[in-house]
Amino acid sequence: MEIRELEIFLAVVDAGSFQSAAERSFCSQSTVSETVRSLERSLGVELFDRGHRPARLTGPGEILAGDARRMITLAAELRDRVRADSDVITGSVRVGTYSSATTNFLAELLPRFRADHPLVEVKLVEMGGTDLPVAAENGQLDCFLRQTTPPLPEARFRAHPLWREPFQAVVTPGHPLAARPGPVRRAELAGAALIVTGRFLPGGLLAHPFWSSMGTTNIAYEVSHPHSLVALVRAGLGVGVSTLLGLRTAGTDGLHVTVVDDPIAVRDVALFVPCLTPPSRQAKIFIDYAAGFPVPPGCTVLGAGAPSH
Structure with missing residues (x-):
């Protein structure tokens, strides 16, 4: 056995x-x-x-x-x-993640971590935000990166806050929002045909305070990935709204990108660790390493006491 x-x-x-x-x-x-x-x-x-x-x-x-x-x-x-009792740390760490976090954070972290801890293998598993907590509690992941909304129960998961990234709007160069400088305002988005990523389910898109306050009446297209969002924007089908890292991953060359002017138009990301099973020695090393690693450019460090979105 x-x-x-x-x-x-x-x-x-x-x-x-x-x-x-x-x-x-x-x-x-x-x-x-x-x-x-x-x-x-x-x-x-x-x-x-x-x-x-x-x-x-x-x-x-x-x-x-x-x-x-x-x-x-x-x-x-x-x-x-x-x-x-050994000074040599070996073993593997299973880290849950999603595409923009892999591209903008882990791709920078992993080479440095490998150089510092060459005998610790990091295994990445990309999956949806709703699947990550389930996989962790089933013992398939040692930790995972995830946005802090919808919140996870503190009795089941310990959060290590990492970064805050702004929401951005993306339009074609000929769109009216591209004709003026400065951020786009909530009222302007409320009157536009929006293209978004996320799900209109409990615990999905509407769990975020920005979208719950905006509603969904003017959402023209809902897609699963920022690449799809950008493609629809290029086709002139509406205003795309996603996060800075998501749009950076998708590539927006030739499009007009601007920040959304709203204090709650942000996404907070944390590294979560399941509480049921104590992390292994090598997992603790990785968790501490990730918690202290520089955040992606354009994001702000999310302190432990900061309110999350």
Whole structure:
């Protein structure tokens, strides 16, 4: 019985299906199925009732699930204690992230971190903001970068504030907003056809105070990525509104970009660590390193006491 087998077994338990467990474990469904079969062969029992959907544990499966999480935690604690007396820090850190944070922050941080800690491997996992906390609590991530809205429960996640970036509007050179200097005002956005990134779901776009105050009546297009937003702006379909780093990642050459003049038109980003399982020694090294690393150009340092958006 191996720790990785237990992790995949618990992924099936938590996800309710082998396919969903494969997505959470970042491997194929056949790998998940074969791993569970291998675990069943080694134990001599069936762990799941495969005729039931969603996946349902058998009696022996219930017993194993009850102790598997504790076994994984104990193994991690034992590994850390064994390494504690050594000055050499080794191992891997699984970091959840999203595209603009990877491009504008981690791409600068990782080479320096590798130079300072060459034996610590950093594994990046990019996913959506709603998926990151779930992956962390399932043991798939040691920490993750995420905007602070919607807020995460303080009892479950510890936040290390990193940076604040402004919202920006992007238009074609011939658009009326490009004809004058200075920031764009809220009233001007309220009267324009907007192109945005985000989801109109609880905990999505409208969880941010700026968008909840603006509403969605004049949103013409909702897309998932700033590249798509910029493409629609280039097509003359409206005013794009996104964050500084998102637009920087997408590329806005030839377009007019200006900051949104509103004190709540900002996005705060933090590094989150799940509270349920203490971070490993190498994860602590990475967390401290990231928390003290320079923020991306154009952003401001977000102090621990600053209000978040």
